[in-house]
Amino acid sequence: MLQVLERGRIRRAPPVTPSRTMADLLQRVAASGDVEAFRKLFQTYAPRVKSYMMRQGTDPNTAEELAQETLLTVWRKAGLYSGEKGSATTWIFTIARNLRIDRLRREVAWQPLPEDHNEKASDDPAPDEELSDRERRDRVQAILGELPQDQSEVVMLSYIEGLSHSEIAERLGLPLGTVKSRMRLAYQKIRDGLEDLR
Amino acid sequence: MTIQHHPDIASLMSCAAGSQPEAIAAVVSAHLAMCPECRREICCMEKIGVALFASLAPAPLSCRAPVVAARAREADRDVAQCLVAQGDVPAPLAPVLGACLDGIPWKRLFPGVWQHRVRLSACASGDLRLFKIAPGTKLPEHRHNGEEMTLILRGSYHDKLGTFRTGDIADLDDAVEHGPIADEVEGCICLVAVEGKVRYKGLIARLLQPILGV
Numbered sequence: 001m002l003q004v005l006e007r008g009r010i011r012r013a014p015p016v017t018p019s020r021t022m023a024d025l026l027q028r029v030a031a032s033g034d035v036e037a038f039r040k041l042f043q044t045y046a047p048r049v050k051s052y053m054m055r056q057g058t059d060p061n062t063a064e065e066l067a068q069e070t071l072l073t074v075w076r077k078a079g080l081y082s083g084e085k086g087s088a089t090t091w092i093f094t095i096a097r098n099l100r101i102d103r104l105r106r107e108v109a110w111q112p113l114p115e116d117h118n119e120k121a122s123d124d125p126a127p128d129e130e131l132s133d134r135e136r137r138d139r140v141q142a143i144l145g146e147l148p149q150d151q152s153e154v155v156m157l158s159y160i161e162g163l164s165h166s167e168i169a170e171r172l173g174l175p176l177g178t179v180k181s182r183m184r185l186a187y188q189k190i191r192d193g194l195e196d197l198r
Numbered sequence: 199m200t201i202q203h204h205p206d207i208a209s210l211m212s213c214a215a216g217s218q219p220e221a222i223a224a225v226v227s228a229h230l231a232m233c234p235e236c237r238r239e240i241c242c243m244e245k246i247g248v249a250l251f252a253s254l255a256p257a258p259l260s261c262r263a264p265v266v267a268a269r270a271r272e273a274d275r276d277v278a279q280c281l282v283a284q285g286d287v288p289a290p291l292a293p294v295l296g297a298c299l300d301g302i303p304w305k306r307l308f309p310g311v312w313q314h315r316v317r318l319s320a321c322a323s324g325d326l327r328l329f330k331i332a333p334g335t336k337l338p339e340h341r342h343n344g345e346e347m348t349l350i351l352r353g354s355y356h357d358k359l360g361t362f363r364t365g366d367i368a369d370l371d372d373a374v375e376h377g378p379i380a381d382e383v384e385g386c387i388c389l390v391a392v393e394g395k396v397r398y399k400g401l402i403a404r405l406l407q408p409i410l411g412v
Binding site: 035038039042043046047048050051052054055060063064067068071072075087089090093094096097098100101105106107108109110111136137138140141144155156158159160162163164165166176177179180181183184187190191194 | 206207208209212213215216218219224226242243244245246247248249250251252253254255256257258259260261263264290318320321322345371393
């Protein structure tokens with residue numbers, strides 16, 4: 001479940017493997033097919049992807065196969081990754097999410113944004129982008145941890161269990177409009193909380 | 199192109215979560231290709247999924263990392279991502295519709311209205327159709343059921359909610375009853391997604407009712 005962070009705690013203790021390192025590993029895979037770098041990425045991300053897939057209601061074996069496939073896609077597509085477009089975690093999660101739609105729902109994963117999408121007009125390299133992406137994620141985690149239970153519940157069901165609004169409404173026995181308004185309320189808080197980092 | 203009407207915030211979130219029914223996700227993706235404002239919004243919404251993903255407890259693996267061969271490390275860029283729309287079809291739709299709306303094999307539904315069904319995955323429960331409405335044609339008053347989304351691809355229509363032009367989204371819920379009128383000069387081509395087929399048949403029946411007198 002979500003790690004609840006106390007308000008006012010600006011930054012968490014540094015992660016065991018800093019995010020920057022993950023992006024470096026990904027770039028090593030892209031540049032030279034570095035098998036050792038890939039192994040490290042696999043050890044870090046495959047267990048999380050497996051966990052994510054299991055939250056979709058798949059059995060552990062299928063979840064593990066999907067985790068393997070996600071990381072193999074990372075290996076194949078590493079050349080498309082650019083650190084300027086967000087953290088390694090963001091990129092790998094997008095691949096896992098699309099694979100989930102393709103394999104578990106057997107639907108086309110219409111991409112909200114292409115993987116090579118970049119909204120910034122500037123061509124300047126942005127060395128801090130990775131760091132600020134991490135900072136934003138920490139902030140989002142903190143806000144999510146403070147949401148009222150009825151709001152965090154619909155957000156989890158949508159983002160992690162992959163349910164549509166109608167499915168959430170059915171699961172919780174709520175009108176569709178209530179599900180949508182709880183989603184909107186949750187987002188408003190996150191948006192406000194990120195205002196100074198945008 | 200100034201876009202006035204956007205998807206509901208909750209609809210964008212569901213798209214960012216990758217949890218939207220396929221047909222509706224297709225419409226939202228096409229709108230995103232046309233709307234920088236919603237693209238910025240969805241970037242922010244995607245962070246929610248990443249934050250939740252990063253805080254999941256890892257599930258121990260029973261296998262080790264697969265053996266990878268350098269030869270296999272070729273970017274297999276999706277065809278869809280390489281396509282840059284040349285015509286008036288938004289890039290995400292070009293693989294299924296072609297580049298230009300003039301090439302669509304329309305089927306006449308009733309006088310002044312043509313449709314083209316867009317094929318979805320076998321498991322998708324929704325329905326995705328293009329409609330072409332002749333200039334000045336007024337559709338009978340009707341109500342929408344549940345999740346339904348319309349994107350204007352060419353021309354415009356107006357109803358009591360306002361004027362919907364190219365790039366605009368009508369994200370209507372079942373409380374709204376409207377009778378859209380296609381633009382008197384250009385007519386209107388729009389992409390309509392609904393969550394379930396059954397509901398949609400109901401809509402067609404209601405649209406046909408005053409015309410067929412059944």
